[in-house]
Amino acid sequence: MHPIVIIGSGMAGYAVAREFRKLNPDHELVMICADDAINYAKPTLSNALAGNKAPEQIPLGDAEKMSAQLNMQIRQHTWVKAIDPEQHQLHLEKDGQESLQPYSKLVLAVGANPVRLAIAGDASDEIHVVNNLNDYKAFRQNLANRENKRVVILGAGLIGCEFANDLQHTEHQVTVIDLAPRPLGRLLPAHVAEVFQQHLEETGIHFVLGTTVEKVSKMDNADYLVTLANGQSLVADVVLSAVGLQPNISVAKKADIHSSRGILTNALLETNQPDIYAVGDCAEVNGILLPYVMPIMQQARALAKTLNGEHTAVHYPAMPVAVKTPAAPLTVLAAPAEVNVTWETEELEDGMIAKAIDVEGVLRGFVLLGATAAKQRLTLSKLVPDLIPATL
Numbered sequence: 001m002h003p004i005v006i007i008g009s010g011m012a013g014y015a016v017a018r019e020f021r022k023l024n025p026d027h028e029l030v031m032i033c034a035d036d037a038i039n040y041a042k043p044t045l046s047n048a049l050a051g052n053k054a055p056e057q058i059p060l061g062d063a064e065k066m067s068a069q070l071n072m073q074i075r076q077h078t079w080v081k082a083i084d085p086e087q088h089q090l091h092l093e094k095d096g097q098e099s100l101q102p103y104s105k106l107v108l109a110v111g112a113n114p115v116r117l118a119i120a121g122d123a124s125d126e127i128h129v130v131n132n133l134n135d136y137k138a139f140r141q142n143l144a145n146r147e148n149k150r151v152v153i154l155g156a157g158l159i160g161c162e163f164a165n166d167l168q169h170t171e172h173q174v175t176v177i178d179l180a181p182r183p184l185g186r187l188l189p190a191h192v193a194e195v196f197q198q199h200l201e202e203t204g205i206h207f208v209l210g211t212t213v214e215k216v217s218k219m220d221n222a223d224y225l226v227t228l229a230n231g232q233s234l235v236a237d238v239v240l241s242a243v244g245l246q247p248n249i250s251v252a253k254k255a256d257i258h259s260s261r262g263i264l265t266n267a268l269l270e271t272n273q274p275d276i277y278a279v280g281d282c283a284e285v286n287g288i289l290l291p292y293v294m295p296i297m298q299q300a301r302a303l304a305k306t307l308n309g310e311h312t313a314v315h316y317p318a319m320p321v322a323v324k325t326p327a328a329p330l331t332v333l334a335a336p337a338e339v340n341v342t343w344e345t346e347e348l349e350d351g352m353i354a355k356a357i358d359v360e361g362v363l364r365g366f367v368l369l370g371a372t373a374a375k376q377r378l379t380l381s382k383l384v385p386d387l388i389p390a391t392l
């Protein structure tokens with residue numbers, strides 16, 4: 001019997017391995033990953049500065065420790081170049097050497113890649129992205145090397161705003177640039193986004209909205225000149241791009257595994273190819289793309305049972321996301337994009353509760369701003385219909 005093979009050592013890959021081991025201590029497991037397989041919590045990256053955490057303090061376990069803990073062979077720094085669904089085998093490459101890896105069942109946990117804007121200028125390839133621990137180490141190293149602390153962040157989405165708050169909190173001077181007219185434009189209604197922006201501005205964060213970056217160039221003194229489409233220009237010590245993530249579908253596509261925005265699966269997390277499943281940021285489950293921690297945990301529990309012989313559909317209850325911006329703490333449950341909603345807002349002394357109500361009067365999403373509102377998280381979550389019901 002061939003092993004169960006997991007591609008990817010991110011939160012999704014490790015969560016599946018951990019849940020599977022709870023059910024089955026013995027069946028052979030192999031993890032293959034392009035990186036060093038260090039286990040860490042990615043959400044820590046956008047609040048590590050305020051938490052006084054150096055990059056070296058973030059890892060929870062290296063490949064050796066994880067291999068022993070999970071009784072799993074881990075093949076680090078190994079790329080999956082191709083999947084052969086018919087032969088049930090993978091084509092691998094490590095240090096220029098090719099090899100084959102057979103599988104009985106295959107789990108794609110290959111994550112998502114940062115979107116890169118087409119930006120002109122001789123420093124455009126020095127713009128940081130942070131989507132893993134190694135990216136973060138490079139970013140922190142560069143920050144530490146700079147005399148001044150001016151940081152320009154491209155993107156006022158969840159990750160851009162979290163980094164902005166974390167950096168500002170540690171005495172960096174942060175400017176956030178976005179084409180949208182307000183921060184968190186995809187998650188918040190305009191009236192909440194305005195208050196959220198105000199709170200962040202009060203900490204000293206500067207927003208330049210409704211425009212984008214055209215060019216990043218080197219100046220004589222190692223600073224960067226950031227030129228915007230509106231004609232404005234800014235001087236920065238470090239530039240960080242956080243304009244979104246794109247599910248990694250390239251290896252799946254080559255193997256005729258269907259994809260849309262992400263790798264398509266049903267509620268059993270099965271792709272269209274036999275014995276191949278997808279989880280985490282790369283997976284579009286029943287048409288839903290939810291690149292967050294809670295869905296990964298739901299997926300891992302269900303898939304572990306399926307891999308162990310008990311076919312189990314994933315359950316998606318309402319899973320709100322906490323945005324790590326202490327200057328304006330937010331809990332957000334986005335309503336499904338295809339649902340028309342109207343907003344009902346209750347103002348509180350330290351924030352607000354905004355409810356997204358559909359035409360039938362059903363609560364479909366919400367935004368909780370501030371500590372008092374956050375206490376409503378569980379109560380409100382229970383009122384929102386499941387995205388994927390517990391039993392099919």
Ligand SMILES: Cc1cc2nc3c(=O)[nH]c(=O)nc-3n(C[C@H](O)[C@H](O)[C@H](O)COP(=O)(O)OP(=O)(O)OC[C@H]3O[C@@H](n4cnc5c(N)ncnc54)[C@H](O)[C@@H]3O)c2cc1C
Pocket residue numbers: 007008009010011012013032033034035042043044045046078079080081109110111112130131132159248251279280281282291292293294321322324
């Ligand atoms: C800064 C930041 C903060 C966040 N904060 C929050 C938060 O507060 N709350 C929340 O819910 N979510 C948060 N998220 C999202 C959450 O962290 C992700 O949903 C989750 O970490 C994704 O895990 P993953 O395993 O799917 O993907 P990844 O962590 O991207 O792992 C993908 C793995 O696949 C491997 N791989 C890819 N292609 C190949 C190949 N061809 N061959 C071999 N290996 C391959 C990679 O090497 C890697 O090991 C945050 C994300 C970021 C970037």
